Amino acid sequence: MASLYSSSLRQRRFAPLSAEGRESSNAPLLKGIVFDVDGTLCLPQNYMFGQMREALGIDKKVDILHHISRLPTPEAQLEAADKIKAIEREAMRHQEPQPGLVELMDYLQERQIKRALCTRNFETPVRHLLGNHLPAHVFLPIITRETPGLLPKPDPAGILHIANEWGLQNQGENLIMVGDSIDDMTAGHTAGAATVLLLNDHNGHLKEHGHTDLCIERLDELIGILDGGFVGHREGDKAPTYE
Incomplete structure (x- = not known):
């Protein structure tokens, strides 16, 4: 898995999505966000x-x-x-949306940030969630465990496939992977993406994991983070400096 793409431990940053902030920053641009489903878009059903x-x-x-x-x-x-x-x-039948789900997706849609899904679920529950809670939002592509030719997370294949579909030349470097498990963090990190851990009662031990760049308690916390400029908590040995 790591042989496909190895991402060094360094601080990840993206330019602010706000117009005024983006103009004054030379940090890399965020091109898209990949979301897990169970435990991320909807409340965990462990x-x-x-x-x-x-x-x-x-x-x-x-x-x-x-x-x-x-x-x-x-x-x-x-x-x-x-x-x-x-x-x-x-x-x-018992799926419940995560707090802040619609607010975050509305924000990303307004900012024209691409969104995709990468999940170990099969497709029917995923479509059910989107149809019930996000009918006005588009996620492309949607990678499930049934997507042919792609290994499931923690392998980075699904995220790398999404980057390729979006025409990105540097694999996951301009992406964020949002999830709630070590599989999400490892898949995102190994693909070169920044990672955001959505905290719950069972995953607090992943806060300091080397594959976790940032932690949030609600999805809509990402709005302020992205608007002001994403900065991962990991300092890294050779973290670049952006103004």
Whole structure:
């Protein structure tokens, strides 16, 4: 994974999105933001993972998607995947949007910042969330675990694919990955993107992780951060200086 693209530990910055701030800054421009879905756009539904592991008869330390991929036959893999989808379909009926979700997306739309999704969910719950809570917003591309030819997070393949679709020549360097898990932080960091951790009751230990650039408690906190200029908390050994 790291061999595809290795991002050094350095402070990440982007020019302010406000017109006056952008004109006075020589920091890199933000070209787009990639969002995780479960636990990021909607409130966490962590109970699903216990149900999934019980349905598959696996220990909590085993990665669910990795387990399915290692099953001996296509039939066994399909049967296991269908069990997982059934749990996700039931959970999607109870999705609740994160506080500040619509406000942040309205702001990014006004600033013409591209948005994409990169999730380990399958597509149906993702479309359900967008249709119910963000019907006026466009996310392209949408990368799910079913997107052919791309490994799921923590591999950076999905984020690198998004950067390529957007015509960016420097991989994830002008992007931010927003998520709530170590998979999100690692995928974003390894792709070269800045990373933002949306804090919850279970991920506080990732605040100081080397792959986390910034932490927020609500999605709409990003509005002020982006308007004034994104500055990651990590100082880095050779952090560039911008005025």
